[in-house]
Amino acid sequence: MDEVVIRLNAKNHGAFYLMHEGEQTGEMVIAVDGGVLTAYHTEIIPQAEGKGLARVLLNGMVAYAREHQLKVRPLCAYVHAQFKKHPDEYADIWLKQEGE
Template sequence: MDEVVIRLNAKNHGAFYLMHEGEQTGEMIISIADNVLTVYHTEIDPKFEGKGLARVLLNGMVAYAREHQLKIKPLCAYVHAQFKRHPEEFADVWLKQEGEQ
């Protein structure tokens, strides 16, 4: 069973980690400030790529943002692409930048 865990330092910088049977299989680098969760980068261990694990991380991060009433600023190319591909699914948490559709 895959588990998404968050670890933040005192400045609210850190990551969501995807754990599979005690092994870290992916991470999503983030920071939180002023009710905005900024996502910088998503990475899945190459031996686990192609199994939909980035989406598992994305879903865990979005659930956390909703639970804590945060808006998401998707600077990560993967997260931004998913938000653009499924705007209705993420409309409540997506902090769009000026001029973004």
């Protein structure tokens, strides 16, 4: 079973990690500051790509943001693409930039 865990350092920089049978199969690099969670980069190990695992990480991040009343700044291309593709699903947490 896949599990999403978050690890943050003292400055609230870190990542969500996707763990599968005790092995890390992906990560989403983030930072939390002033009520905003910034998603910088999402990556899945090559042998696990194409299995929907980035979506599992996205869902974990979204759940965390909602639980902690955070807005999300999607600088990560994957997260931004998903927010644009499903704007109603993420309207409550999406911190849009000018021109979006």
